Amino acid sequence: MTECFEEAACKNKESCSSTTACEKTRTVEEVEQKVYEVETADSTVLDYTAPYPTDPALFAARPTDSMLVRIIVLHDVCQPGLNDNFSTFLEDKDKRRFSPNWCHRTLPNGAKAKRSWLIYSPEKNKMFCHHCWLFGDRTSSSYSPNWTEVDIGVDNF
Numbered sequence: 001m002t003e004c005f006e007e008a009a010c011k012n013k014e015s016c017s018s019t020t021a022c023e024k025t026r027t028v029e030e031v032e033q034k035v036y037e038v039e040t041a042d043s044t045v046l047d048y049t050a051p052y053p054t055d056p057a058l059f060a061a062r063p064t065d066s067m068l069v070r071i072i073v074l075h076d077v078c079q080p081g082l083n084d085n086f087s088t089f090l091e092d093k094d095k096r097r098f099s100p101n102w103c104h105r106t107l108p109n110g111a112k113a114k115r116s117w118l119i120y121s122p123e124k125n126k127m128f129c130h131h132c133w134l135f136g137d138r139t140s141s142s143y144s145p146n147w148t149e150v151d152i153g154v155d156n157f
């Protein structure tokens with residue numbers, strides 16, 4: 001049996017009759033298993049004493065352990081600011097700083113879409129690409145370390 005877990009947030013409630021075609025539909029068991037995996041694994045792998053547990057600055061090297069990568073992905077990209085006083089984030093030489101507004105873009109229909117690739121590391125005061133940091137092919141000829149390597153990063157806000 002399937003049950004839509006996005007029902008409360010569903011913007012298509014009136015006309016949505018399908019529970020199998022919706023990609024957000026999961027079985028109760030799948031959701032419970034996912035929650036269990038995050039709760040049990042997070043407490044031993046991610047540093048929850050840190051304000052932003054998936055900040056790339058907290059990892060000595062690019063995470064390659066498949067379980068760690070999975071946990072980081074499940075925990076979500078490091079995008080502080082929306083619940084923070086982001087005026088405390090450091091300014092660059094031109095007195096510009098990271099804006100949490102960059103974590104979303106407005107679509108032509110007015111809806112907001114999350115930029116799920118964008119990382120902001122308060123520790124480094126730099127931006128990175130979540131996908132390239134975790135999965136980028138460092139051997140590719142088109143590989144650029146700017147958005148990927150924690151010791152480099154992008155800071156021209």
Ligand SMILES: [Zn+2]
Nearest residue numbers: 129131132147
């Ligand atoms: Zn990327």
